[in-house]
Amino acid sequence: MTLRPLLSRRAVMSGLIGLAAAPFPAVAQTRDGLGAAGLRGTLDATARGLTPSGGGDQTRALQRLLDETALSGETLFLPPGDYFAGELRLPAVTRLAGVPGASRLLGPSLALQSGGAERIFLDGLTIDGLALPTGGPGRALLDIADCPNLIITGCEIGNAAGNALDLSRSGGRIEACVILRAGLAAVQSRDSSGFRIAGNxxxxxxxxxxxVHRSAPGLDASLITGNRLARIRADAGGTGQNGNGINLFRAHGVTVSDNQIDDCAFSAIRANGGSNAIIAGNQCRNSGETALYAEFQFEGAVISGNLVDGAAIGISIANFNEGGRLAVCTGNLVRNLRTEGPYTADSPGFGMGISVEADTVVSNNVVEGAPLYGIKLGWGPYLRDVAATGNVLRDCPVGIAVTVVEGAGKAVISGNVIAGAERGAILGYHWAEAVTEDLAGPGADVPGHLTLAGNAV
Structure with a gap:
C-alpha cells in the first residue's frame, strides 16, 4: 500500500520496471471537475502522442501538452500508466489530472516547478521522485512560488529527496492527498496566506x-485540519527546529484542529512566534519532546480540547522572557508522560504535564501520571497573572509547582482536585528547588503573590 522505488536508474530511464500495482489506497476519482476521462474540456494526453508505460523520458512531450492546454483552457488528462519525466514547468494556468493510484509521474530528476502562475490544479496524480541520492540537500517534487490559486487534491506524492511540496507566497488548498517519505518535510509553506491543508x-x-513559516511575523490565517501524521523524524538534529508534525513559525492566526498525530521525534504541534494560534481537538500520541508547544514571541494562543497520550512534556506555553504571553489552556487531557527526551533537558527537566508563565488561564484540564509536576506555574521571576482553576491532577509526585522567586507576579490556584501527590499537592519553588511546605495544607504560610482557595487534596 506504499510507493516503492524502482530498482535502478537504468531501469527507470528505460521504463522497463513500474511501480507496485497498488501503491496507495484509492481516493475519489474526480474533484473540482478534474480527473475524469471524457470530461468536456479535457485533453487526453494519449491523443497527442504521449505513450503511458511506453518507456523513455517524456519530459518534452509533457511540457508541450502542458503549454498547449494552458492556451486552450483544457485540462490535460493522463490515462493510467507510468510517465517518466524530469523538470516540468507549470504554465500560468495549469490543469493536470489523472486516475488516482494509476496515473504516475516518475523520475529521479522529476520536479514540477512554477513561479507566478495564476492558477494551478493538480488532481488524482501519483508523483514519485524515487528517492535516489542527489548529492545535496535534496530538491522538492513540487516547487511552487507566487501562485494565489493552488489546488492539489487526491494526489499521492512520495519519495522526495527534499520537501515533497515547497510552496512560497501562495494560497489555496491541499486536500485528500497522501504524502510519504519526504527527505525533508511533506509540506513547507513560506510567506503564504490562507492555505487550507485538510484530510491528508x-x-x-x-x-x-x-x-507553515514566515520570514517575518505576520498574518497567515491557514487552516490545518483533519490530517493524519505519523513517524516524523529529526534527521537534521537540533532541539526542536526539526521533528515536528505541525510547525508554525512567525505565522499568525493559524488554526490547527482535529488532527491525528503519532510518533513525532519532537512536538506533535509546535507554534514558535505565532500569535493568535488556535490548537484544538487534536490527538497527539507518543511525542518525543513537548507534545503541544506555544513558545517565544507570541501573543495569544488557545490550546483547547486536545488529547496528549505519551510525551516528555504535555503542554508548554513558555518564554515570557522573550515576550511569550496571553493564552487559554482548557479542557485538555494529558497522560502517560516520561522523564526521557531526545536530548539532555535543562532544569527542571522533562516530565511536566502543563507548564505556563504569563497572562494565562489553565482550567478544567486533566493530567494523570506526570512524573515531575502535574502543572508548573512560572519559572523564576517569569510569572504574571495566571489562574489555575478546576483542574484534576492525579498520580503526579507534585500536583502544582509554582514559583516563589522574588519578582514573580500574581497567581490564583483554586478549585483544583489533586490526588496521589506524594511530595506535595502545591509547592513553592525557587527555580528548580522546592522551598516551601505544602501550601495546600492547613495553616500553610502562603506567599503574598499567591491566592489559594477551595483546592481538594
Missing amino acids: RVEDCGNGGIL
Whole structure:
C-alpha cells in the first residue's frame, strides 16, 4: 500500500520496471471537475502522442501538452500508466489530472516547478521522485512560488529527496492527498496566506510534517485540519527546529484542529512566534519532546480540547522572557508522560504535564501520571497573572509547582482536585528547588503573590 522505488536508474530511464500495482489506497476519482476521462474540456494526453508505460523520458512531450492546454483552457488528462519525466514547468494556468493510484509521474530528476502562475490544479496524480541520492540537500517534487490559486487534491506524492511540496507566497488548498517519505518535510509553506491543508495523510518524513513559516511575523490565517501524521523524524538534529508534525513559525492566526498525530521525534504541534494560534481537538500520541508547544514571541494562543497520550512534556506555553504571553489552556487531557527526551533537558527537566508563565488561564484540564509536576506555574521571576482553576491532577509526585522567586507576579490556584501527590499537592519553588511546605495544607504560610482557595487534596 506504499510507493516503492524502482530498482535502478537504468531501469527507470528505460521504463522497463513500474511501480507496485497498488501503491496507495484509492481516493475519489474526480474533484473540482478534474480527473475524469471524457470530461468536456479535457485533453487526453494519449491523443497527442504521449505513450503511458511506453518507456523513455517524456519530459518534452509533457511540457508541450502542458503549454498547449494552458492556451486552450483544457485540462490535460493522463490515462493510467507510468510517465517518466524530469523538470516540468507549470504554465500560468495549469490543469493536470489523472486516475488516482494509476496515473504516475516518475523520475529521479522529476520536479514540477512554477513561479507566478495564476492558477494551478493538480488532481488524482501519483508523483514519485524515487528517492535516489542527489548529492545535496535534496530538491522538492513540487516547487511552487507566487501562485494565489493552488489546488492539489487526491494526489499521492512520495519519495522526495527534499520537501515533497515547497510552496512560497501562495494560497489555496491541499486536500485528500497522501504524502510519504519526504527527505525533508511533506509540506513547507513560506510567506503564504490562507492555505487550507485538510484530510491528508503524511508519514515517514525526515525532518517535518506540515510546516507553515514566515520570514517575518505576520498574518497567515491557514487552516490545518483533519490530517493524519505519523513517524516524523529529526534527521537534521537540533532541539526542536526539526521533528515536528505541525510547525508554525512567525505565522499568525493559524488554526490547527482535529488532527491525528503519532510518533513525532519532537512536538506533535509546535507554534514558535505565532500569535493568535488556535490548537484544538487534536490527538497527539507518543511525542518525543513537548507534545503541544506555544513558545517565544507570541501573543495569544488557545490550546483547547486536545488529547496528549505519551510525551516528555504535555503542554508548554513558555518564554515570557522573550515576550511569550496571553493564552487559554482548557479542557485538555494529558497522560502517560516520561522523564526521557531526545536530548539532555535543562532544569527542571522533562516530565511536566502543563507548564505556563504569563497572562494565562489553565482550567478544567486533566493530567494523570506526570512524573515531575502535574502543572508548573512560572519559572523564576517569569510569572504574571495566571489562574489555575478546576483542574484534576492525579498520580503526579507534585500536583502544582509554582514559583516563589522574588519578582514573580500574581497567581490564583483554586478549585483544583489533586490526588496521589506524594511530595506535595502545591509547592513553592525557587527555580528548580522546592522551598516551601505544602501550601495546600492547613495553616500553610502562603506567599503574598499567591491566592489559594477551595483546592481538594
